Amino acid sequence: MDENDSFFKLKEQLEDAQKLMGRMEQYIVEARGVLQSCIRRQSEFQYAYLGDMIQETAKTSERLTDKLRRMTLEIVVNPKEYEKYKEDLVLIHGIELEYKDEILRVSAPVLIPHRKDCYTDYLYKPLHTAFRNWCMQRAEEKLEIPTYTNCTICFVHVYDETLPLARVRDHDNYEEKHVQDIITNFFLQSDSGLYTNTCHVTRMGEEDRTLLYVMDSSKFPAWISDFGKETGIEKNHE
Incomplete structure (x- = not known):
C-alpha cells in the first residue's frame, strides 16, 4: 500500500x-x-x-x-508512545487493583453487562489491559503476583442508590464468564468448578460500580462475615 x-x-x-x-x-x-x-x-x-x-x-x-x-x-509507530497510551486508558477507565492480605481487590466504575448484551467490550478490554499493566508493574518492582489454586471470586454489584430499584438485576443475569476468563488468564491455575467458586452480592451505594474480590477459598468465610465493614456499603435500602 x-x-x-x-x-x-x-x-x-x-x-x-x-x-x-x-x-x-x-x-x-x-x-x-x-x-x-x-x-x-x-x-x-x-x-x-x-x-x-x-x-x-x-x-x-x-x-x-x-x-x-x-x-x-x-x-502511532513509537512503541513507547503506544504503551503509554494503553496505560492512560486504564486511568481513564478508572479500574483499580489492590493486593492486600492475600486478597486481590479490583474496582471498576461500571456494572457487569447483562448476559444477553451484544456489546460488552466496554468492560472486558480495559479490564484485560489493567490486569496486564498491573502484573507487568509488579514484576518490574519484584513484587508478588498472586496465583490461586482453590479460590473464591466474589462479584459485588453496587447500584446507584439515587436511581430506580428496577435497575437491580438478578444474579443469574450477569455475564460473569468473560470476567472470570480474564481473571483466570492472569491469576488462577484453573477456572474449573472443582477449584473455583463464585459468589454474588448486591449493594446500594453512591454510584454504579463493580468490585471483584479473589481469595483462597479458606479465607472466604471470615472475609464475608466482615464484608460490610470492609467496603462501607450497605445492603438495606431505605
Whole structure:
C-alpha cells in the first residue's frame, strides 16, 4: 500500500468516526427529550425508553472509541508512545487493583453487562489491559503476583442508590464468564468448578460500580462475615 492509499484509508476511517459521532449526538438529543418528559410529568413511565437511549449512546460511543483505538495503533509507530497510551486508558477507565492480605481487590466504575448484551467490550478490554499493566508493574518492582489454586471470586454489584430499584438485576443475569476468563488468564491455575467458586452480592451505594474480590477459598468465610465493614456499603435500602 503506497502513501496515497494510506491517506485514503485514514480519510475513510475519519469519515466513519464522524458518522458515529453524529449518531451519538442524535441519541443524546433523544435521551434529553425523554428525560425532560419524565421531569415534566413527574413519572418514570418512559424510564425504560430513556435507558434504551442511554445504552445506544454508550454503545455507539464504544464503537467510536474502538475505531479511534485502531487508528491510533496504525498511526502511532513509537512503541513507547503506544504503551503509554494503553496505560492512560486504564486511568481513564478508572479500574483499580489492590493486593492486600492475600486478597486481590479490583474496582471498576461500571456494572457487569447483562448476559444477553451484544456489546460488552466496554468492560472486558480495559479490564484485560489493567490486569496486564498491573502484573507487568509488579514484576518490574519484584513484587508478588498472586496465583490461586482453590479460590473464591466474589462479584459485588453496587447500584446507584439515587436511581430506580428496577435497575437491580438478578444474579443469574450477569455475564460473569468473560470476567472470570480474564481473571483466570492472569491469576488462577484453573477456572474449573472443582477449584473455583463464585459468589454474588448486591449493594446500594453512591454510584454504579463493580468490585471483584479473589481469595483462597479458606479465607472466604471470615472475609464475608466482615464484608460490610470492609467496603462501607450497605445492603438495606431505605
